[in-house]
Amino acid sequence: MFLHKLILLVVSLILVTKNVNSERILAMVMIPSYSHQMFYQPLWRELAIKGHDVVVITTDPTNEVLPNFKEIGIKESYPTMKKFLDEMINTTMLQNIWENKWAEVSISLTEFQFNLPQIQELIHNKSEHFDLLIIEHFPSPAFGLQYRFNCSMIGVVSLDAMSVSHEIMGNADHFILYPSAILPYQEDFTFVQRIGALMFGVVVNYMQYASFGMYTDLARQYFGKDMPPIGDIIEKTDMLFVNANPVFSQVRPYTPSTISIAGGMHMKAEKPLPKNLKDFLDNAKDGAIYFSLGSNVRSNELSMNLRKIIMETLAQVPYPVLWKFENDDLPGKPDNVMITKWAPQQDVLRHKNVKLFITQGGLQSLEESLYSHVPVVVLPFFGDQEANADKVNRKGMGVALDRHNLNVEDFKKAIFEVMENPSYRNTVKQMAIRIQDTPRTPLENAVWWIEYVLRHKGAQHLKGPRIPFYQYYYLDVIFVLGATVSTLIGLLILSVKYICRGVCCLMKCNKTKTTKKEKVKKN
Known part of the structure; x- marks a missing residue:
């Protein structure tokens, strides 16, 4: 009897193990930026806890030990990224786009990362397989991984x-109704701004599509000459997860294949602050200010002029300031x-x-400021930060300033305005409540849809139809009808x-005949 039960137990364990390990997920977030990496870390962890076999290529490994969870660290990529970040921060958005800096970043990162021994081993391991690739959806040669493992994506x-990316998923795309995520202004356009938004969108799209050929050439060096063009591989994307919520971002219609995972998926449980x-914050009875420029912009590398303005301003405000500054x-x-x-930014912002x-x-x-109900003063530098600053102003979350024209008086005025006007804090609190009022948490939503793609071996059936732009805007119909x-x-x-x-001819003829008749009568 005991032997019979033991056999049943062993068989059950084998079946369970087989079921758990049958779905293998490869995740790759190639951009060396802590803010990009940590956003997804709870997702990888949750997938592993639910029994999926997860392999993550990341520049910021958590080093967490979990069953069915492996991290392939590529932290060595940071110097490559920093070189480009320094260039982009010190130049204008238009110059970065015109010089196609993002394509340069993508190619340089791919060349560096795909030549690392740990990535080479993954690519050339003939026994390796995956059922799903989860990849950061910025077009790059790394999409060749989908071809290598022939899996859902x-x-x-x-x-x-x-x-x-929205076009690929069949989402409605309009340069003014749904402007680019990096356009410095986002709504209520003037006529001149509409012209600018159209030209900006056309140029950005052209640069991205024009880079596909370079991405293909590089990817084929790692995945073989038979690999289809990168554009064709990107078209195979089954689903797109975006961190965009209509409470903060633009209201935009999505096809069923595009899922919003906004709502603080990366937020962690509260922990005690270092003593x-x-x-320092406990003693700030009249309120404190937290100052941080994130993980990509380092305060110790600001220009001396900008740093001087910041310090003169902070010296004139009657509040304690905690500044994340990278030097001793x-x-x-x-x-x-x-x-x-x-x-620990989340815990600092949670302090009363x-x-x-x-x-x-x-x-x-x-x-993080939203969910902690803390209003903001924004000094944007690059990427989507200018667009976010425009939203902050329009939504009433705080005040945005132009760092290129920053002066002590304007900076001080903005600080006093947000610190002393309760409307900003009330707005932030109300926005957080609305964003978090959902039937499922962002993490639950992401996991459910990932498992949906695994169950159905893809989700191409949920993508919207795509038609040429001239058909989308009825240009052919308008032309034919107009013609x-x-x-x-x-x-x-x-x-x-x-x-x-x-x-007229008839009347002229009649008049001539009448004249002739009158002449005949006179004669």
């Missing part, structure tokens, strides 16, 4: 997706400022005395002219 974005930070020392530091190389967050405007930072109506009107005008000419 989900694209993920830690902000709203670019226009090309030095806790003591800050020469000329005001007495009310405490610097720290690193801060923190009343203002001065931020670069990255989406994850803005989400037809113009022809009919032209024919009508010609007919009227012909009739009028005929009537």
Whole structure:
């Protein structure tokens, strides 16, 4: 009897193990940016806990030990990214787009990462297989992984997706109704801004599509000459996960294949603050300010002029300021400022005395301020930060400033306005309540749809139809109808002219005949 039960138990364990390990997921987030990486970390963990076999290629491994969970670290990519970040931060958005900097970043990162021994081993392991690829949906040569493993594919974005990604999924795309996620202004366009939005969207899309050929050439070096064009592979995307919520972002219709995972998926459980930070904030009875420019913009690398303006401003406000500053020392530091190389940002913002967050405007930072009910002053630098700053102004979450024209008086005025006007805090709190009022958490929603794609071996049936832009905007119909109506009107005008000419001729002939008759009578 005991032997019989033991056999049943072993068989059951084998079956369970087989079922659990039958679905293998490869996830790749190639951009070396902590804000990009940490957004997805709860998702990888949850998939592994639910029994899926998860392999993650990441620049920021968590080093968490879980069954069925493996991280392939590519932290060595950061210097490659920093070189381009320094260039992009110190140039304009239009210059970055015109010079196609994102394509350069993508190619350089792919060349570096795909030549790492750990990635080479993954690519050339003939016994390796995956049922699903989850990849950051910025077009790149890395999409060749889908061809290598011949699996379903989900694209993920830690902000709203670019226009090309929406087009691929069959979502409604309009450069003014649904402007680019990196366009510095987002709604209520003037006529001149509409022209700018159209030109901006056309140029960005052209640059992205024009880069597909370069991506294909590079990817074929790793996946073989028979690999189809990268554009064709990207078209195979089964689903797109976007971090965009209509409460903060634009209201935009999605096909069923596009899923919003906005709502603080990366938010962690609250933890006690380090003692030095806790003591500093506890003593700020009249309110404190938290100042951080995120993980990509380093305060210690700001220009001396900008740093001077910031320090002069902070010295003139009557509030303690906690500043994430990457050096041990800050020469000329005001007495009310405490610097720290690193801060647990979510927990700092949750502290009851923190009343203002001065931020670069990255989406994850803005989400953390929202869910902590802390209004903001935004100093945008690059990427989607200018667009986010425009939303902050319009939504009433705080005040956005232009760092290129920043001065002490404007900066100080913005700080006092947000600190002392309760409307900003009330707005932020109301927005957070609306965003979080959902039937499922963002994490639950993401996991459910990932398992849907696994169950059905793809989700191409949920994607919307795609038609050429001239059909989408009825240009061919308008042209044909316009030509037809113009022809009919032209024919009508010609007919009227012909009739009028005929009537005139007839009247002239009659008049001539009458004149001749009168002459005959006189004679």
